[in-house]
Amino acid sequence: MIRPARAEDADALATLECDAFAADAWSLGQVEDELASATRHVIVAESGGHIVGYGAISIAGDVADLTRIVIADSQRRAGVASALLVSLHNAAGQAGVARILLEVAESNVDARAFYAAHGYAELSRRRDYYASGDDALVLGRAL
Numbered sequence: 329m330i331r332p333a334r335a336e337d338a339d340a341l342a343t344l345e346c347d348a349f350a351a352d353a354w355s356l357g358q359v360e361d362e363l364a365s366a367t368r369h370v371i372v373a374e375s376g377g378h379i380v381g382y383g384a385i386s387i388a389g390d391v392a393d394l395t396r397i398v399i400a401d402s403q404r405r406a407g408v409a410s411a412l413l414v415s416l417h418n419a420a421g422q423a424g425v426a427r428i429l430l431e432v433a434e435s436n437v438d439a440r441a442f443y444a445a446h447g448y449a450e451l452s453r454r455r456d457y458y459a460s461g462d463d464a465l466v467l468g469r470a471l
Contacts, residue, residue, distance in 0.1 A: 329373070329375075330371055330372070330373050330411055330412060330415050331371065331372060331374065332369075332371055332372075333363055333370035333371055333372045333382060333384075335360070335363055335364070337363070337372055337379060337382075338356060338359050338360045338363055340372075340378075340379040341359045341372070341379070341382050342354070342356040342359045344379070344381070344398045344399075344400060345359065345398060347400070347401065348398045348399070349398075351459040351460065352459050352460070354396075362384055362395070362396075365386075367386055367387055368384055368385070368386050368387075368395075369385050369387065369419045369420070370382060370383070370384040371384075371412060371415055371416065371419075373399075373403075373408045373411060373412055375403065375408075380399065380400045380402070380403040380408060381397070381398060381399040381408045382396065382397075382398055382412070383396060383398075383409075383412035383413065383415070384396045384416075385416050385419070385420055385428070387420065387423050387425060390424055390425055390426040390427065391425065391426070391428075391429065392416075392420040392423075392425040392427075392428045392429070393428070393429050393430065394416065394429070394430035395430075397409050397412055397413060397416075399412075409442060410446070416428075417471060421471045425471055426470060426471060427468055427469070427470050427471065428468065428469055428471060429451070429466060429467070430443065430448070430467050430468070431454065431457065431464040431465065431466055431467075432464065433458055433460070433463075433464060434453070434462055434463045434464070434465050435460075435462050436462075440465065440467075443467050446469070447469045448467040448468060448469045449467060449468065450465050450466070450467055451466045451467065451468045452465075452466040453465055453466065
């Protein structure tokens with residue numbers, strides 16, 4: 329089940345962050361800020377009463393930045409990320425967004441393939457963007 333995130337979800341989302349991103353994870357405070365922001369749309373995926381993933385976009389006019397899709401290891405390749413992404417696309421479209429942008433680590437081959445399968449194309453590169461030294465690829469797609 330996908331639903332809007334709530335303030336009380338912050339601890340679970342921060343745990344998912346740490347598990348998925350290690351050095352690049354958002355802190356609990358950053359997650360709380362994301363949940364409290366009026367320009368953010370954050371959703372969670374639940375299974376068996378537990379949060380197994382979440383996604384977030386930041387909307388500015390007719391452009392949205394996909395800031396996160398995080399999935400628990402146990403739920404990867406089960407369609408959770410796709411369900412979250414489709415839900416975020418729908419929310420962005422309802423908000424009048426015409427284009428979505430995101431950054432992905434160049435070394436994250438699985439994520440790059442996932443986004444390509446959902447219509448995203450590479451627009452540019454940000455050198456040494458991540459703490460690991462990885463470049464970020466800026467991807468985008470029209471809605």
